[in-house]
Amino acid sequence: SNERDKPVEIMISAAVSLTDALNEVKENYETTNQNVQLTFNLGSSGKLANQIDRGAPVDMFLSASSKDMDTIAAKGLIDESTKVEFASNSLVLITHRDNSTTINSFEQIQPEKIAHFSIGEPNSVPVGRYTKQVFERLGIWDPLQSKLVMGSDARQVLTYVEMGNVDFGVVYSSDTVITDKVKVLAEADDEWHESITYPGAIINDSLHKKEAQAFLDYLTSEEGKAVLKKYGFK
Amino acid sequence: MLDVQIKKQLFHYDLEVDFSVGNEKVILFGPSGSGKTTILDSIAGLNKPDSGKICLGNNLFFDQKQWMPTRVRNVGYLFQDYALFPHMTVEKNIYYGIRKKEQNSAIEKILDVLRIHHLWTKFPHQISGGEKQRVALARALATEPSVLLLDEPLSALDKQTRTECQDEILRIHEFWKIPFIIVTHDMDEAEKLGNKIIFLEEGKIIKTTTV
Amino acid sequence: MLDVQIKKQLFHYDLEVDFSVGNEKVILFGPSGSGKTTILDSIAGLNKPDSGKICLGNNLFFDQKQWMPTRVRNVGYLFQDYALFPHMTVEKNIYYGIRKKEQNSAIEKILDVLRIHHLWTKFPHQISGGEKQRVALARALATEPSVLLLDEPLSALDKQTRTECQDEILRIHEFWKIPFIIVTHDMDEAEKLGNKIIFLEEGKIIKTTTV
Amino acid sequence: MNGVDYTPLLLSMKVAAISTSIVFLTGVYFAHLFTRKSFFGKSIIESFFMLPLVLPPTVVGFALLVLFGKKGWIGSWLLEWFDLQVVFTWIGAVIASIVVSFPLMYQSASAAFSSLDSRLENAARTMGASEWRVFWTVAFPLAWPGLLAGLVLSFARGLGEFGATLMLAGFIPGKTDTIPMAIYFAVESGQMEQATFWVVIIVALGFSTIMWLNWWSKRNMRRFSADKSR
Amino acid sequence: MNGVDYTPLLLSMKVAAISTSIVFLTGVYFAHLFTRKSFFGKSIIESFFMLPLVLPPTVVGFALLVLFGKKGWIGSWLLEWFDLQVVFTWIGAVIASIVVSFPLMYQSASAAFSSLDSRLENAARTMGASEWRVFWTVAFPLAWPGLLAGLVLSFARGLGEFGATLMLAGFIPGKTDTIPMAIYFAVESGQMEQATFWVVIIVALGFSTIMWLNWWSKRNMRRFSADKSR
Ligand SMILES: Nc1ncnc2c1ncn2[C@@H]1O[C@H](COP(=O)(O)OP(=O)(O)OP(=O)(O)O)[C@@H](O)[C@H]1O
Ligand SMILES: Nc1ncnc2c1ncn2[C@@H]1O[C@H](COP(=O)(O)OP(=O)(O)OP(=O)(O)O)[C@@H](O)[C@H]1O
Ligand code: MOO
Ligand SMILES: [Mg+2]
Ligand SMILES: [Mg+2]
Numbered sequence A: 001s002n003e004r005d006k007p008v009e010i011m012i013s014a015a016v017s018l019t020d021a022l023n024e025v026k027e028n029y030e031t032t033n034q035n036v037q038l039t040f041n042l043g044s045s046g047k048l049a050n051q052i053d054r055g056a057p058v059d060m061f062l063s064a065s066s067k068d069m070d071t072i073a074a075k076g077l078i079d080e081s082t083k084v085e086f087a088s089n090s091l092v093l094i095t096h097r098d099n100s101t102t103i104n105s106f107e108q109i110q111p112e113k114i115a116h117f118s119i120g121e122p123n124s125v126p127v128g129r130y131t132k133q134v135f136e137r138l139g140i141w142d143p144l145q146s147k148l149v150m151g152s153d154a155r156q157v158l159t160y161v162e163m164g165n166v167d168f169g170v171v172y173s174s175d176t177v178i179t180d181k182v183k184v185l186a187e188a189d190d191e192w193h194e195s196i197t198y199p200g201a202i203i204n205d206s207l208h209k210k211e212a213q214a215f216l217d218y219l220t221s222e223e224g225k226a227v228l229k230k231y232g233f234k
Numbered sequence B, C: 001m002l003d004v005q006i007k008k009q010l011f012h013y014d015l016e017v018d019f020s021v022g023n024e025k026v027i028l029f030g031p032s033g034s035g036k037t038t039i040l041d042s043i044a045g046l047n048k049p050d051s052g053k054i055c056l057g058n059n060l061f062f063d064q065k066q067w068m069p070t071r072v073r074n075v076g077y078l079f080q081d082y083a084l085f086p087h088m089t090v091e092k093n094i095y096y097g098i099r100k101k102e103q104n105s106a107i108e109k110i111l112d113v114l115r116i117h118h119l120w121t122k123f124p125h126q127i128s129g130g131e132k133q134r135v136a137l138a139r140a141l142a143t144e145p146s147v148l149l150l151d152e153p154l155s156a157l158d159k160q161t162r163t164e165c166q167d168e169i170l171r172i173h174e175f176w177k178i179p180f181i182i183v184t185h186d187m188d189e190a191e192k193l194g195n196k197i198i199f200l201e202e203g204k205i206i207k208t209t210t211v
Numbered sequence D, E: 001m002n003g004v005d006y007t008p009l010l011l012s013m014k015v016a017a018i019s020t021s022i023v024f025l026t027g028v029y030f031a032h033l034f035t036r037k038s039f040f041g042k043s044i045i046e047s048f049f050m051l052p053l054v055l056p057p058t059v060v061g062f063a064l065l066v067l068f069g070k071k072g073w074i075g076s077w078l079l080e081w082f083d084l085q086v087v088f089t090w091i092g093a094v095i096a097s098i099v100v101s102f103p104l105m106y107q108s109a110s111a112a113f114s115s116l117d118s119r120l121e122n123a124a125r126t127m128g129a130s131e132w133r134v135f136w137t138v139a140f141p142l143a144w145p146g147l148l149a150g151l152v153l154s155f156a157r158g159l160g161e162f163g164a165t166l167m168l169a170g171f172i173p174g175k176t177d178t179i180p181m182a183i184y185f186a187v188e189s190g191q192m193e194q195a196t197f198w199v200v201i202i203v204a205l206g207f208s209t210i211m212w213l214n215w216w217s218k219r220n221m222r223r224f225s226a227d228k229s230r
Helices: A016-031 A043-054 A068-074 A125-138 A141-147 A154-164 A173-178 A209-220 A224-228 B038-045 B090-095 B101-114 B131-144 B159-177 B187-193 C036-044 C091-093 C101-114 C128-140 C160-176 C185-193 D007-036 D042-054 D057-068 D075-082 D092-112 D120-128 D129-159 D163-169 D180-186 D192-225 E008-036 E043-055 E057-068 E073-082 E091-112 E118-128 E131-160 E163-169 E179-188 E192-225
Strands: A010-017 A036-043 A060-062 A078-088 A091-096 A117-120 A148-151 A170-172 A182-187 A195-205 B002-009 B015-019 B025-028 B050-057 B058-063 B077-079 B147-151 B178-185 B195-203 B204-210 C001-009 C016-023 C025-029 C051-056 C059-062 C077-079 C147-151 C182-185 C196-201 C202-210
Touching: A010 A016, A010 A043, A010 A209, A010 D057, A016 A036, A016 A173, A016 A209, A016 A224, A016 C036, A016 E179, A043 A060, A043 A068, A043 E163, A060 A209, A068 A078, A068 A125, A068 A195, A068 A209, A068 B131, A078 A209, A078 A224, A091 A154, A091 A173, A091 C025, A117 A125, A117 D007, A125 A141, A125 A170, A141 B187, A141 D075, A148 A154, A154 A173, A154 A182, A154 C182, A154 D163, A154 E179, A170 A224, A173 A182, A173 E008, A195 A209, A195 D192, A209 A224, A209 B077, A209 B131, B002 B038, B015 B147, B015 B195, B015 B204, B025 B038, B025 B187, B038 B077, B038 B147, B038 B178, B058 E163, B077 B131, B077 D120, B090 B131, B101 B131, B101 B159, B131 B147, B131 B159, B159 B178, B159 B187, B159 D120, B178 E008, C001 C036, C016 C036, C016 C196, C016 C202, C016 D057, C025 C036, C025 C185, C036 C077, C036 C147, C036 C182, C051 D129, C077 C128, C077 E118, C091 C128, C101 C128, C128 C147, C160 C182, C160 C185, D007 D042, D007 D092, D007 D129, D007 D192, D042 D092, D042 E131, D042 E192, D057 D092, D057 D163, D057 E179, D092 D163, D092 E091, D092 E131, D120 D129, D129 D180, D129 D192, D129 E043, D129 E091, D129 E131, D163 D180, D180 D192, D180 E057, E008 E091, E008 E131, E008 E192, E057 E073, E057 E091, E057 E163, E118 E131, E131 E179, E131 E192, E163 E179, E179 E192
Parallel strands: A010 A036, A010 A060, A117 A148, A117 A170, B025 B178, B025 B195, B077 B147, B147 B178, C025 C182, C025 C196, C077 C147, C147 C182
Antiparallel strands: A060 A195, A078 A195, A091 A170, A091 A182, B002 B015, B002 B050, B050 B058, B195 B204, C001 C016, C001 C051, C051 C059, C196 C202
């Protein structure tokens, strides 16, 4: 870093599903912008929103769901003008790699033949909310009710599938990049659920709005997008 | 016949005794720290001599190779510091070692003589020092043992109670005819209670007299 | 002058005593359970009488309205059950109450007479009953108190040690000239140690004799 | 708050009761055994007992899943021989609670037994008491204050257990949703009213049980912890 | 495993050491105070102490956030008077650890003090010892086995604490990432090798500290827990 000025530290609360992508972005960004140091606070979007609501010293919020962003926006905590959607994702149906099922679309899911189906908890986990919308659209939400094992985040769903404790699970396509123990059977149609977008915005209380804005711009630039794409985002 | 032959290293000297007790009352007499309690503990199986042999008739309590657990030695033992169960009433303490309920009348007699009937529902921390000692004596007597070990059984009692208790101990021996080993510091008491007095000093028997 | 006037309800009778002790040696003498330890505990501040008054000279230990904590009463107390600190060596036990280091020579003398020098580094569970009693006696004497309370200080000792300890107690009284209250069951000892003997029975003073 | 589903309450009570009982028995058993015996590797086993306390519950849950999962060592064995499925059932919640609260019971009981006066146990032995009887009539009652502390701690911990349970038993509404899970998901989804409701319930349940335990102990075991002073 | 950032290890050690010390002092203090005094509402306060054990850590963390956040009662006060920010700092991790491990220390210490023989404390008082001296020379050493148990439990719990810490201190790599968080997030991002590495580290740290505590105690406090038999 520069010897003369201490780099400006930007505190970014980011959805945990972005961890790996953001680490690479950070590396790239900091080498070209030595006056800035990016610090991440990672967690589920809901937790992060809660922390910001309680006055956590954060400059930027990168959320995995527009709902959580809207919650704190409604409380006037973010600078609405800076809000951008920097990534999107899709839902995939996965199973253990040794599973011999022939299913290759969401429509083929037969609730009566399934013992356990893992999804994110719909009220608190964004991926669960989207999954629920898909299942309702396909009319299998009610018949699947007794089979659903709900995870507190996408990672838990993935773990259940990886260890073969559930027959199927639904996670983001980006989640499947980090594991080879599962196979993707199908991708959900974007029409079936509200769009899975990752909104980012600068917090009103931020003391480094200029530097934060610069990074947010970088994230949405072609260069930033390329990295996100590498990790399964769109 | 109880045969006791013990060698044990203590802090300041070696305990080395060898004596036999028939169905009689033997007194261990000696200055403070001369090894009396250690001998009783060895007989009861609460410590292990370094070498020697202890047996009661055909029952081998201890020798180089064998060790009989305390539980099956069937000794009655009044501890010098009483070791009453602090969480049990006097009643529960006394009845702890009683197997058969029939002996009730014998116990009743003991309780009368020791005058502890009125303490029946009290806990050890609620009674006086001398009362504790009498409860501990009753507890040791109540088990109907094969050997009775009494470590200063009457030291905390006044003259009159003491005399009565001495008479009771004699009466019980009359009746049970088993080996009694009694520790006391009082020569009069020793002569009244014992058939035989073993004088100890620094872990050695220096004299044995028969009364 | 220690004035003691106590009323206290016990389990089986009411304790009700009234006596004064100058710079002399008073013996409490009475059967087991007659309230001797309770009286000493009251003087030391370890239990509260129901009513009455206890004072030492101008120091009010206790009356209806006031209560002086044990700590500042400055009594030396040998407990009937010793109450030695199990986690401290004999040395630490004896030095516990000593404020100034100068008194060392006085203590040395006591240790010599009580013959407990060799136990210096031992813990209470490593010594015999009589040894414990002597350590407790040394501990009570070492504090240089304003009143000395001894609850059966010599009951676990053999004749010879006992005589020596009695002499030591007399010698110390000669030297300190403070009120001593001593509990014993032995009439000879009472007559040797006491200026005055208070006979207790069921919590009442039935007789007081001056030797 | 109408139409609330009370299964979390019943489930939590069942899980806490069963796991606390098992933890109490095994914790007391091992603590008593280990304070009397010393053998090579004892302190390693004792440290091992503390493991679930040092690791974050999620990791414990992960490890349990590896062991008890359908393809896990124990899990596959249980499935084959007893047709017993642990994952995603209330039994999984019991196992998770047992594992996380055992260290609390063991450590408390161990301290309690180690400060016992062995002279009293010996007195019982001279009166012909078997080791079993010595334990129940002397060691256990005299160690009671420490055992009660362990009992209270492990009950509370078992009742509040969340991370490992979530992993092993899963969150299946109406089937494996204990109160802590209900609270967690209510908080996460911003349903503060619902969350507060369950917090009140679990606090009430925890408090009343702990106070009942203390009251019961005072009543029935007063003498065990009796002030030994005059 | 080259290039591993060791801040989690140092941070965890710092947090565990500080929180354990504070918990030990306050736990022992309150336990001793409360076993000697009885007053109205005591059992309510005691149950209150158990609260953090009954509630899932995340909820505890949420409550702490409410209290210590910029707008919280304590948080705003600390900020105004001491310019001290707790949220998102290692101090937040210390606070979270203290809160979750306090019940363990309190309950263990309370049991230990309640089974003391008050006759010995009285003996000390007759020799002119102040209450302070009575405590340090008699009550404390005699209660030591129970206090050690509490110390071990609260150290282990503080070291492994995750849920509440995550909420209050956040997960800021290089700043507030304790080992449990490093494990959690390694698992989250599928880096099993990294996760295993940290599990090994925390287990080693926990074990060695607990074994050292026990060894130290045996060496320096042997007499305190000395077998009271002959
Ligand atoms: N906490 C208590 N409340 C009421 N009575 C008690 C209490 N503790 C002991 N007592 C009773 O008080 C009586 C007197 O006891 P105390 O210990 O003073 O007797 P003592 O004269 O010292 O007897 P000993 O010579 O046997 O030691 C006893 O009968 C005892 O049962
Ligand atoms: N664990 C032990 N190891 C070695 N020596 C011990 C042990 N315990 C006690 N001693 C020593 O053994 C000696 C004899 O003790 P013991 O209790 O047998 O004496 P005693 O004759 O009963 O005395 P008293 O009349 O005072 O009770 C004492 O000097 C004591 O210090
Ligand atoms: O923000 Mo998440 O990773 O979808 O819970
Ligand atoms: Mg002896
Ligand atoms: Mg008495």
